[in-house]
Amino acid sequence: MKKLSVDFKLLLLVLCSAAIFGSCSKDNVGTDPGGGGADSSYEHIPVLDITSKASLSVSKDNPDGSDGSEGSKKLVDNDTTTKFLIKDFSQVNIDFKFDSAKLVASYRFTTGNDFDGRDPLDWKFYGSNDGKQWTLLDERMGMQFRVRRTNYRFYFKNDKAYTYYRWQVLKLYGADMFQASEFRLFQMPPSAQKAEPVQWVDSTTKDNLKLIFVNHTDKKSLSYQSVLTNTFFTVYPELLKEYNPDAVKRVYFIIDPTYDGVAYSFGDVLVFSYDYMEGHPKEGDVAVHEIMHKIQNGYQGDIPSWLTEGIADYVRYRYGIDNPDSWELPDYSSDQNYDDSYRVTARFLVWIENHKEKNFVKQLDQALRKGTNYKDFFVSTLGKSIDQTWSEYGKNPAL
DSSP, X not given: OOOOOXXXXXXXXXXXXXXXXXXXXXXXXXOOOOSSOOOGXXXXXXXXXXXXXXXEXXXXXOTTOTTSTTSGGGGGSSOTTSOEEESSOSOEEEEEEEEEEEOEEEEEXXXXXXXXXXXXXXXXXXXXXSSSSOEEEEEEOSOOOOSTTOEEEEEOOOOSOEEEEEEEEEEESSOSOEEESEEEEEEXXXXXXXXXXXXXXXXXXXXXXXXXXXXXXXXXXXXXXXXXXXXHHHXXXXXXXXXXXXXXXXEEEEXXXXXXXXXXXXXXXXXXXXXXXXXXXXXXXXXXXXXHHHHTTTOOSOOOHHHHHHHHHHHHHHHOSSOOTTOOOOOOOTTOOGGGOHHHHHHHHHHHHHHTOTTHHHHHHHHHHTXXXXXXHHHHHHSSOHHHHHHHHHHSOOO
16 A cells, blocks of 8 residues: 655644744644743742633624623633533634733633533634734644533643633534533643643545544554554545545544543544554454444434444445454344344345345445435335345345
């Protein structure tokens, strides 16, 4: 396979010294924190929530205004049962202005009460002393927050006090509305500052596809990153061509040490369990199932999850490039049924293509995009109901 070109490799939270370098190298996100070291007087300031000392302004507010029940003032009311909500999100700047310069080196975000698709996925945090020229202090990509009304704290190193601070939300997890319950700013003396949580971000572009690989662990190098990346750039173009050329072209692969499953897909995000991948570092095909869910975006109507999951496992079987011995289609058993999902359903679909209709799954995929009921599709394509087809499969299940 052609070697993939890496556009940038970013170590988030490691700040460059402008006094020495003038600007950050491409390996570091976070930027000039002022240079020259903080004034010694800042060492005596307490770690303190100073949000109430700032005036708040936003580039876009709730339709009911800042004083509305979900207006911007709810973001700083120190009440996690309220929230700030923006409709028709594109990008939003949330600005804080102090009467005098403050040494902020931490902020805290509180998730809203409901749909996590409204949570921020990517953002930047800036400082300024005139509200015009902004210095990047912290940057986050591929963030997920599974628990509602919960505080998440972020720290960065900053040796320069600023009068203005900006939280710039760039992208949401998977919705067209942004929400946040609270956002708080904390001043910190230099000796108390730290950079955490750490994350590593690689971005790879090839043939009009972009993969953003986000590693939320303390390990800079993961042996399976190249495996997953190769799987994506090998298999995803085939699926785009075969099933849905309009599917997303910019995808996040996120390694999450807090997720205790295997992997899941949501919007243009694909999350892998760190523990699972550490135990199965060569299992790149786990990505095939999940990227098929990107391809499936656009299905119409009430489609049962067992069918979408079965199609995704069928695709893993057909298109996988390095299936380990531990993953295979199960033998048929009389206690199975076609709606058992995943590999059971996948094997049924493989059998149909081997014995009945060669391009059955591709035709089924196209029918689901048009809103055709899958039961009607079985009858019109095979001349039998899905139950009748399953019964026939059970009598001669050999692939």
